[in-house]
Amino acid sequence: MSDTTPDTAPPASMEEFGTRLTQVSDRLPKRLRQCADFVARNPERIAVSTVAELAEAAGVQPSAFMRFCQIMGFSGFSQMQRLFRDSYAQRWPDYRTRLENLKSAGNGSPSALLAEFVEAGRNSLEKLAHTVEAGALEQAVEVLAQARMIHLVGMKRAFPVASYLSYVFDNMDIPSFLHDRVGNLDHRHAILPGDALVAITFAPYTHETVELATYARDKGCALVALTDALNSPLHRLGATALMVSEVDVGAFRALSATFSLTVALAVAVGTRRNSRAN
Amino acid sequence: MSDTTPDTAPPASMEEFGTRLTQVSDRLPKRLRQCADFVARNPERIAVSTVAELAEAAGVQPSAFMRFCQIMGFSGFSQMQRLFRDSYAQRWPDYRTRLENLKSAGNGSPSALLAEFVEAGRNSLEKLAHTVEAGALEQAVEVLAQARMIHLVGMKRAFPVASYLSYVFDNMDIPSFLHDRVGNLDHRHAILPGDALVAITFAPYTHETVELATYARDKGCALVALTDALNSPLHRLGATALMVSEVDVGAFRALSATFSLTVALAVAVGTRRNSRAN
DNA sequence: GCCTGAATAGAATATTTGTTCCAGCATATG
DNA sequence: CATATGCTGGAACAAATATTCTATTCAGGC
Numbered sequence: 001m002s003d004t005t006p007d008t009a010p011p012a013s014m015e016e017f018g019t020r021l022t023q024v025s026d027r028l029p030k031r032l033r034q035c036a037d038f039v040a041r042n043p044e045r046i047a048v049s050t051v052a053e054l055a056e057a058a059g060v061q062p063s064a065f066m067r068f069c070q071i072m073g074f075s076g077f078s079q080m081q082r083l084f085r086d087s088y089a090q091r092w093p094d095y096r097t098r099l100e101n102l103k104s105a106g107n108g109s110p111s112a113l114l115a116e117f118v119e120a121g122r123n124s125l126e127k128l129a130h131t132v133e134a135g136a137l138e139q140a141v142e143v144l145a146q147a148r149m150i151h152l153v154g155m156k157r158a159f160p161v162a163s164y165l166s167y168v169f170d171n172m173d174i175p176s177f178l179h180d181r182v183g184n185l186d187h188r189h190a191i192l193p194g195d196a197l198v199a200i201t202f203a204p205y206t207h208e209t210v211e212l213a214t215y216a217r218d219k220g221c222a223l224v225a226l227t228d229a230l231n232s233p234l235h236r237l238g239a240t241a242l243m244v245s246e247v248d249v250g251a252f253r254a255l256s257a258t259f260s261l262t263v264a265l266a267v268a269v270g271t272r273r274n275s276r277a278n
Numbered sequence: 279m280s281d282t283t284p285d286t287a288p289p290a291s292m293e294e295f296g297t298r299l300t301q302v303s304d305r306l307p308k309r310l311r312q313c314a315d316f317v318a319r320n321p322e323r324i325a326v327s328t329v330a331e332l333a334e335a336a337g338v339q340p341s342a343f344m345r346f347c348q349i350m351g352f353s354g355f356s357q358m359q360r361l362f363r364d365s366y367a368q369r370w371p372d373y374r375t376r377l378e379n380l381k382s383a384g385n386g387s388p389s390a391l392l393a394e395f396v397e398a399g400r401n402s403l404e405k406l407a408h409t410v411e412a413g414a415l416e417q418a419v420e421v422l423a424q425a426r427m428i429h430l431v432g433m434k435r436a437f438p439v440a441s442y443l444s445y446v447f448d449n450m451d452i453p454s455f456l457h458d459r460v461g462n463l464d465h466r467h468a469i470l471p472g473d474a475l476v477a478i479t480f481a482p483y484t485h486e487t488v489e490l491a492t493y494a495r496d497k498g499c500a501l502v503a504l505t506d507a508l509n510s511p512l513h514r515l516g517a518t519a520l521m522v523s524e525v526d527v528g529a530f531r532a533l534s535a536t537f538s539l540t541v542a543l544a545v546a547v548g549t550r551r552n553s554r555a556n
Numbered sequence: 557g558c559c560t561g562a563a564t565a566g567a568a569t570a571t572t573t574g575t576t577c578c579a580g581c582a583t584a585t586g
Numbered sequence: 587c588a589t590a591t592g593c594t595g596g597a598a599c600a601a602a603t604a605t606t607c608t609a610t611t612c613a614g615g616c
Contacts, residue, residue, distance in 0.1 A: 029563060047326050048363040050603060061565050066605065077604065078572090085326040088366075110419045110546040111412040117538040117545075121403045125396050125534065130322050134389040141388045156445055160438035164533070167434055182460050203315075229318035230296040231303045245319050254541040255442065256534040260399040263532040264392040307593060328573060339595050344575065354575065356602090 010073040010080075014087050020072055028071075031060045035068035047084040051077045088130075113249075120247040121256035128257040131243045140240045140265060143222040145272040147196030151221075153179040153212050154200035160255065161200045161226065161262055168263065172270035179212060188215050196222040202253075205233050213237055226262070288351040288358075292321075292365050298350055306349075309338045313346035324362040329355045391527075398525040399534035406535040409521050418518045418543060421500040423550040425474030429499075431457040431490050432478035438533065439478045439504065439540055446541065450548035457490060466493050474500040480531075483511050491515055504540070 011017040025036040038058035039046065045054060055062040066077055074080040144150055150169060154162030162178060169176040177190055191197065197216040201209040210233045217223055223239035225232065228246070235241055244261050246253040289295040303314040316336035317324065323332065333343040344355055352358040422428055428447060432440030440456060447454040455468055469475065475494040479487040488511045495501055501517035503510065506524075513519055522539050524531040 031564065044366075048366055051605090052603075062604080063566080063606080064564070067563090088322070088326055110415045110542065111410075113546050114410060114415060114539065114542040115407065117542040118403050118407050118535075121534060121538040122400055125399045125403075127322070129393065129396055132392065134387075137388045137392060157442070159445065160442040160537075163441060164435070164438040167437065168530075229315070230321055231299045231314060231318040233300070235296050236300050249541075250545070252446075252541055252545050255537045256399060256403065257396075259438075259533045259537060260395040261392065263527075263530055264388065264395040267528075267530050268388040268391050309594065329575090330573075340574080341576080341595070341597095342593090345593090356574065 010075070011083065014083070017072070017083065024071060031064040032068050032071065034058050034060050035065055039068075043084070046081060047088050116249045117254050120249050121254055123247045124245070124254075124257035125260060127247070128244055128261060131245065132261065136240055136242055137265070137268075140224045140242055141268045141272060143224055143240060144196055144198070144265075144269040145276065147222060148175070148192070148194040149196075150174060150176045150269075151179060151191055151195055151197040151216065152176055152200075153197065153209050154226075155181070155206040155209055157202060157253075157255070158200040158206070158209070158226075161258055162198075164259065165198060165262060165266055168266040169270070172266075172274070174270060174273060181208070188212060191216050191219055191221060193220045196224060198224045198226065199234055199239065200226040201232070201234065202228040203232075210234065210237075213239065226258070226265075288353070289361065292361070295350070295361065302349060309342040310346050310349065312336050312338050313343050317346075321362065322366075324359060325366040394527045395532050398527050399532055401525045402523070402532075402535035403538060405525070406522055406539060409523065410539060414518055414520055415543070415546075418502045418520055419546045419550055421502055421518060422474055422476070422543075422547040423554065425500060426453070426470070426472040427474075428452060428454045428547075429457060429469055429473055429475040429494065430454055430478075431475065431487050432504075433459070433484040433487055435531075435533070436478040436480060436484070436487070436504075439536055440476070442537065442540060443476060443544055446544040447548070450544075450552070452548060452551060459486070466490060469494050469497055469499060471498045473497075474502060476502045476504065477512055477517065478504040479510070479512065480506045481510075488512065488515075491517065504536070504543075 011020050021036060021040060025033065025040075028036055035058050038054070042057070045057070049057075051062045051065050055065040058065065069077045069080045072080065074083075152162045152165050152169075154160075159180070163180070166176055166178040177187070179187055195216075197213060199209055199213040199216075205227075213223055213225070213234055214237060217237045217239075223234070223237055225234035225237075225239035225241040227234050227241055227243060229243065232241065242261060242265070244258050246255065246257055289298050299314060299318060303311065303318070306314055313336050316332070320335070323335070327335075329340045329343050333340040336343065347355045347358045350358060352361075430440045430443050430447075432438075437458070441458070444454055444456040455465070457465055469490075473494075475491060477487055477491040477494075483505075491501055491503070491512055492515060495515045495517075501512070501515055503512035503515075503517035503519040505512050505519055505521060507521065510519065520539060520543070522536050524533065524535055
């Protein structure tokens with residue numbers, strides 16, 4: 001075993017990290033123990049702080065913190081930080097290589113394609129847990145629970161989402177109105193004060209959806225948006241926005257995460273409305 | 279106003295950031311717009327990545343990303359990152375334990391429900407990879423690739439799936455016919471020999487869907503089924519069946535896995551048809 | 557109370573990372 | 587078509603940050 005070989009391999013996951021932490025933290029000198037305690041208490045800060053900041057917060061010198069990292073099995077602080085950063089948003093989609101993979105590996109084999117979309121779905125779901133803020137979700141539920149009637153609008157790729165919401169609301173005896181533009185009919189005059197509108201649109205944003213949302217806003221209706229990015233036009237309208245961005249495979253996106261969010265929203269609204277009714 | 283004074287004060291919160299982003303993102307040159315779009319879609323990465331990483335992921339040069347930061351009102355990337363790091367630290371506390379805690383607590387909060395459905399979605403996707411047979415998928419793709427026209431039928435919970443397929447096929451210039459029963463009109467006579475029908479139904483199976491599938495079978499059409507169990511009535515009709523069962527949360531099921539399968543199927547069909555056409 | 561080993565603090569160094577600058581290129585304008 | 591304006595890419599520079607080194611302190615054994 002050469003000089004540079006570490007005693008143990010570095011933890012590869014948060015679980016391993018936790019295991020190792022409990023293992024070593026008993027036989028640790030004073031300062032190193034301070035580090036261990038601090039990290040155990042504030043794991044969230046590792047990803048976004050510098051050694052100097054963490055050392056000060058833990059009440060030790062930067063060099064002590066470095067030693068702690070090495071005792072944990074890492075080569076240094078940077079390696080340890082990488083673990084924490086990666087675990088924050090596990091395996092980001094690398095669009096460029098993903099696209100290449102799709103072209104080379106996905107030479108037309110449907111199973112390979114399915115595997116891609118399954119993985120994209122899992123990544124999207126993981127991301128969903130990070131991007132949806134509890135506060136916004138809570139507010140959306142409250143708004144929809146109080147609405148006299150819930151209007152739904154979504155075109156193109158968003159239409160399945162709108163129609164699904166319509167289905168679930170219907171099953172829960174919640175009054176809803178799906179603006180599906182059948183026959184190119186415009187039912188905007190059904191939107192009355194006291195109602196709420198759920199507008200669903202993803203980039204490139206459908207003009208009709210945004211337009212209807214604007215109308216509803218002007219009518220004094222509450223607005224809930226299901227959209228995919230911070231710069232969605234629905235944000236400008238002051239909507240309570242829930243963000244869900246799907247990981248794409250090539251030029252295509254599934255709706256896996258969107259539907260998880262959608263059903264959660266619907267069920268939460270239904271539960272709250274029913275508990276109010278009694 | 280001196281040279282170093284920025285045009286506007288830097289955004290002090292995520293809300294302000296979003297507002298400013300929508301304000302500027304309309305009149306932005308190509309590369310800067312790439313930055314804006316990327317940031318809008320992946321805000322969670324800002325806190326834990328370097329400019330170089332973000333720039334590469336967005337497909338621009340680091341210097342372009344810097345210019346974007348300045349246009350957003352920050353002095354540079356570091357200042358912008360600080361905003362995201364701070365908001366990250368606030369959100370983290372419930373991150374690691376969010377899934378387990380909220381689920382076990384079952385306190386009925388919307389976030390808890392979302393966590394449940396996220397978990398259910400992940401499990402469904404995992405199952406999907408095992409339950410869908412490569413042979414059946416391959417056959418389904420082949421059948422649909424050869425069809426003159428693809429008919430789609432799905433009611434109630436399955437309707438979003440059918441309408442989504444319709445959307446994707448349309449985008450790929452594949453002739454398709456969504457049997458949506460608008461106006462209670464029955465378009466079964468549009469189903470002609472040489473066509474194929476994709477029938478989507480889950481337990482309890484919708485009678486109309488099965489009925490239409492039977493009609494199409496009798497007409498000599500190929501049948502592809504998206505269903506949830508071996509004993510689905512569509513199996514009896516000799517359909518090429520793709521099975522996807524969603525994990526349920528209480529009495530409710532999302533459609534996460536179903537949509538991954540659906541888009542994979544659609545893209546595979548589209549790819550094959552187009553390669554034939556050339 | 558001195559000696560020996562580990563532990564520590566602080567400074568010095570190396571590396572990474574952010575930031576700026578400028579020349580070339582594209583695009584709009586008269 | 588010529589000019590001016592602004593955008594872009596890449597490299598050079600500056601700042602920050604991680605990492606290492608060494609003198610000093612501390613704790614325990616003889």
